Amino acid sequence: MVTPTSVTGNSIVRRARTLDLMSESRNTPGQKNDTGWDVGVRKTVDTPPQKLWDYLLGEGLPLWLGEIESLPTKKGVRYQTTDGVRGTIRAFTAGKQIRLTWQPQDWPHDTTLQVTVSKSGPGAIVEFHHEDLADRDERRMMLGHWHNVTDSLVDHFA
Template sequence: MPTGLTKDAGWQLGVRRTVPVPSDVVWDYLTREGLVVWLGETVLGATGEWYETADGTRGQLRSRSEGVRLRLTWQPTGWAHDSTLQLTLQRAVSGTTIAIHQERLRSAQDRASLLIHWRAVLGRIVEQLAVR
């Protein structure tokens, strides 16, 4: 089976970076001013509520484990389907590991382009957290 192809969830990807910042500071950033960096210009409401970004990406917040994980559906403009996006924080010896996992992608091409996207997003997050 090719890398990234699952038996039940289509194509998936995962990227992670560790930052030398406490997890509570990272969480606060990602759910407030950093939301625009990884999700887009929007507001995430309570679990079960829908969101739409300024560029038309839309979805629903499926679960929120405060300080640890956000799980949501993610459907950019032009996609006929949604995917599942999960952002997780994990304490690390040197700070906090930020992990992005996405599943229910339709193709290897989607996976490849989104790997580039999410790696760039994590790079911007790391840069932003470095100046806090």
């Protein structure tokens, strides 16, 4: 069973230890001084880290990225989902982290998405950190999206 966690600085309480990552040094949450907006969502999932990682890059890939046969893991390789999300792999550390550019078909700009999995007691923490969002509205939309994704992960492993 997971318990709510309170986060200081930007007090929020979410089930399954959700953290809306916002820098305390910014005047406006999620706004970066030089490159737009960012958002992060983190949750504890009741499964070992490797099992979560395998799911994220296998059966669960459509949940967070879109329909794609497999995601390349080599830096510099491009990908595209069947629904038009495209990008390039920027970094990959097996079992721990993937960083990629992420651009839906109807967006005029690309963004950077980092997915990280780490150990937390008997379970794992999954974190989605999305950078270079265009504005507050895009940030708000992606915050909702990543909360839905992490909620689905928690439910899948419950």
